[in-house]
Amino acid sequence: MFFRVIDKVRLPDLVRGLATEYEVIAPVEKDGRFVYAPLEDPGLLRLDYDTTLLPPKKWFFPAEETLMRFRVADNEVLNDEVAVAPRVLFGLHPCDINALLLMDNVFTGKYPDPYYMRRREKTLLIGVSCTPSDTCFCNVWDTNEVHWGFDVFLTDMGDRYFASCRTVKGAEIIDRFVENRAVIDEDTREFQSVVHDFKDAFHRDVDTTQLPVLLDAKFDSPIWDEFGEKCLSCGACSMVCPTCYCFDVHDRLDPDQKSGVRARTWDSCQFKEFAAVAHGQNFRDSRASRVKYRYYHKQWGYLSKFERVLCVGCGRCARACPAGINPVNVIAALQTGEVR
Amino acid sequence: MSTTQGVAARDIQANPYHPWPARITSITNLTDKEKLFELRLIDEDVREAFEFQSGQFVELSIFGVGEAPISISSAPSKQGFIELCVRDSGDVTGALHAKQCGDVVGLRGPYGRGFPFEEMKGHDVLLVAGGLGIAPLKSLINHIHDERHEFGKVTILYGSRNPAEVLFRYQFDMWKHRDDFDLILTVDQPDDTWDGETGLVTKLFDQIDVDPDNTYGAICGPPVMYKYVIDEMRKKDMDVDRIYVSFERRMKCGIGKCGHCGVGHQYTCVDGPVFNYWEAMNLQGAI
Structure with missing residues (x-):
């Protein structure tokens, strides 16, 4: 350099x-x-x-x-x-x-x-x-x-x-x-x-020890129901997240119906239809399952591929969440089993 | 991690979202809801480069409507054409059903990880399908058929709701008389014409013998089916890493980016859709 x-x-x-x-x-x-x-x-x-x-x-x-x-x-x-x-x-x-x-x-x-x-x-x-x-x-x-x-x-x-x-x-x-x-x-x-x-100058700390194991071993933990109760499925956390990359794709026809554009838009795993398939099955129908998936993917899914967690600690989601869900508290709850 | 320099140095390759035009060369009505489409990629170079494994899928693209992931039903041994068995169940599949022979649609792919065909060679194979789950398994069945001498005993168990919903019935009716495939069809709701078995596909396990040290399993069907069929295979002492399942999930891109098809810590589109049961057990929420 x-x-x-x-x-x-x-x-x-x-x-x-x-x-x-x-x-x-x-x-x-x-x-x-x-x-x-x-x-x-x-x-x-x-x-x-x-x-x-x-x-x-x-x-x-x-x-x-x-x-x-x-x-x-x-x-x-x-x-x-x-x-x-x-x-x-x-x-x-x-x-x-x-x-x-x-x-x-x-x-x-x-x-x-x-x-x-x-x-x-x-x-x-x-x-x-x-x-x-x-x-x-x-x-x-x-x-x-x-x-x-x-x-x-x-x-x-x-x-x-x-x-x-x-x-x-x-x-x-x-x-x-x-x-x-x-x-x-x-x-x-x-x-x-x-x-x-x-x-x-940093004072905030949270125990991140063995998060992938905890996410699997505590997959059925009641903490997810508690966070699910709070979450409004608004997707604000994904929109403001610097690492959320999920997208939806849709076609839009021109007025003449002969041509058009295929476009993509930001999407969020917190939206209800995110994992729904054509025959009516929704693999993450409950809010709790969707909140859990967001953390599961960031702290384990992405890690399993790229050896890093998909979070940089910018805190934007904590500021944007209308229900006051803060990732630091979610990770702490996963460690302790208690939602604070 | 990649670097800015790394990105700059890399050439922009062909656009992976770009669907290739393919002509519908044949349409077969299989049931009230499902049709079998035979497609031929129009560009010769693209067609020749299109090599796939049983269990892989394509993104079917109809501009103005959208894209849908569809598993390939024909065998890789069938050259120059691919077959898609499609239920009319959404916007894209509905639009496809409205197409005529000769119409052009788009294809991207093939994508995902298929069944371990080469690894299965030299062994017995037990294939279990429920409903539309026969679509990806049909590719494997046909591929095994075309290289039948490479395999031991081949058993196919296929369950449908009623006789009118049995897919590929014309072919399976003929196969009933063959010695080299043990094929058992069952329906939940029989009618007067039905001469096969009645009840869930799991019931058929009483009728078959499985050599647990020498058998690969392949399962595809509605989500509720997996657990019960796997239980039956485990009761026959089959190994967890020789039982293969194929999953259906919502997908948009098919190439590991849009995020919709996440299952456990993996993506169905690039890590699957075929997983062995050991892998599937390690995917929370998969089964």
């Missing part, structure tokens, strides 16, 4: 420089909360944000997208191109970068997903260090650190940033767009101090 130091006052230069060649998407304030949005003015950039309402996944896997245009008569695909202009996602926290790495596992593999991958290829990622908020529990999964998956990562050291350039492209944009200097020993010592303080 290649390291540089950037004075904080110079940061707008980097944003302005990037904007000449890329669409810059960054955290901005909206109604007192934060969202990733195209950055119209470098002055609107809010690198002090806590967390965004929606995770960055929507820039790679939109809530609704067209997969292909088709013609009905001969069942032919007319167009399945994904047009993406070069973009920079600026200001991602470590949890959200780690979340994209988890998404990559799903959308690559034996059947690479061209829609996701095209956007991923066209998008530079610039990460920035953060301050833990009261719903963050990334420390539980070690996702408060990120080692790859970004082009540049900026660690805030008060009056300057410690810039870790992971890719050639990342090093190039730092050199081209902002005044910077080489790292000296004092910078590295400061970096160490800052990242230690950051790690020490």
